[in-house]
Amino acid sequence: MQDAQKLMLSAKGHVSATAKALKILECFTPFQHELTLAQISRLLDMPKSTLLNQLRTLEELGYLMKVRDGSAYRLGYKIMELSYCAHTAIPMSQYAIPVMEDLQDATGEIIYLTSHINGRSFYMECVYPNSRSVPYSVSGKTLPMHCTGCGKAMLSQMNTQQVEAIIQQYGLASLTPNTITDHDLLMEDLAKCRARGYALDNEEETLGVKCIAMAIRTPRGEVAGALSISGSPISMVPEVLDPYAALLARACTSLTQYAHLFPAIQLQTP
Amino acid sequence: MQDAQKLMLSAKGHVSATAKALKILECFTPFQHELTLAQISRLLDMPKSTLLNQLRTLEELGYLMKVRDGSAYRLGYKIMELSYCAHTAIPMSQYAIPVMEDLQDATGEIIYLTSHINGRSFYMECVYPNSRSVPYSVSGKTLPMHCTGCGKAMLSQMNTQQVEAIIQQYGLASLTPNTITDHDLLMEDLAKCRARGYALDNEEETLGVKCIAMAIRTPRGEVAGALSISGSPISMVPEVLDPYAALLARACTSLTQYAHLFPAIQLQTP
DNA sequence: ATTATTGTTCAGCATTACTGAACGCTATTC
């Protein structure tokens, strides 16, 4: 193992074996559902023999499972069970969903509720229109902040140091041809967001999806999260922006009283 | 620590520190969102000093978080992030949801898709009617099998040994006055389920919710999961049972081809 | 046939996770 990584796992008062296990779980992403022992070994730069013990433990307890007729691992059901507990522990959802449903009824579009964690957008809830064939659960999804409406809405209300730190940490990856990948252009766009009070996503994360988003702040002014209205370019025409912004403003204001329940506020990020 | 528990955590080829950390996470349930160090210490019968290191590690990595202005812990956001990955890794959902939507359109009721894990019902997806104000995400929820339609549908298709083992492990807890808590009555009810091909939940898990459920089986006959139609006693009248059963039968048959993707089948339960 | 890669075993060593007692601290009790 590399020394830098070794150092990260072995701080004082820490259980390095536990940290290793969690790092193993984090190797799995929405783009990488299955991993073999050798793949994890390369990803984490750990000896295979070390990993095997950890993998067996994780598998035994249901946090990993072997793919049928194969040697690859997948995240296990226990993760989802725990997540259900975590989800029910966020009482904010019960306040936010009615507000989101009102937005949905008024606009007919998709409504997202996000927070931010470690410099990334964190999706908490969504309310879809009645027309189906859309992904159901978004809870737990994360995305870079620079390329989504919610992300930019939150960034625009942070101080420059924080924004610069986030950009430096994650860069400005391009997800579509419209993604803002230039530092100065992004700062310009954020200034516009600040000026008009809301952010616009012009198919910057997914082609065919435009959105308008507004930040939710605590009474003290900290950025807790954001609400967004997303739809196709056909329905998200310029004329709807003003009325949608007004709807969002009302919704965000009403959620301010629950802002302290957002992960971004509850977590004391190191 | 008690010897029995100690033994469970320290099998050969296992990382006991990792197992401890996961056992800590599992202390949190939908009925117990917040736990203090002392509470966990009592729950797991572990010294506080031992726990503190683990808790710090879990917190540092985002798997636990401290409640604001308090010393209690809560499950962290990383759990939900991982769960999102786990959820996207189950390709079955994409096949099941259209089938569930058809059921929803035909009945107007709530449709649940479950599997079973370690003798408990495991909820995977749900499709709600357009009328709102219902809990959104059920993914990861677990319930005892004897008191739900889906659970009984699955139990009725298992062999007696398995059923007896599950009853012995979890007992027959009462969730409502209608819950079947008598062993013989339950076996009688399961026989009825077997005879007519579907299970009925007569407000046995939640008062005001009746449901009809049918098991999903693999081509080899193993019980993979179940589909259910849930509604109020007002709409779930005896006359709808036959047509609903026919709808369920078609849906369950069509999902047989994907039955190998259910957790109950993918997991080789120890 | 050969090479490369896979998952796996094992024993010994050094690391490290565990522990119990003791510490301040707050809340409760008398």
Next chain:
DNA sequence: GAATAGCGTTCAGTAATGCTGAACAATAAT
């Protein structure tokens, strides 16, 4: 206000245990 009980926290010593590298069989690729 004194006393108790409970809390989270620190710390150093030690026993335990997680880690490791080399070697294994088995498969996949060349």
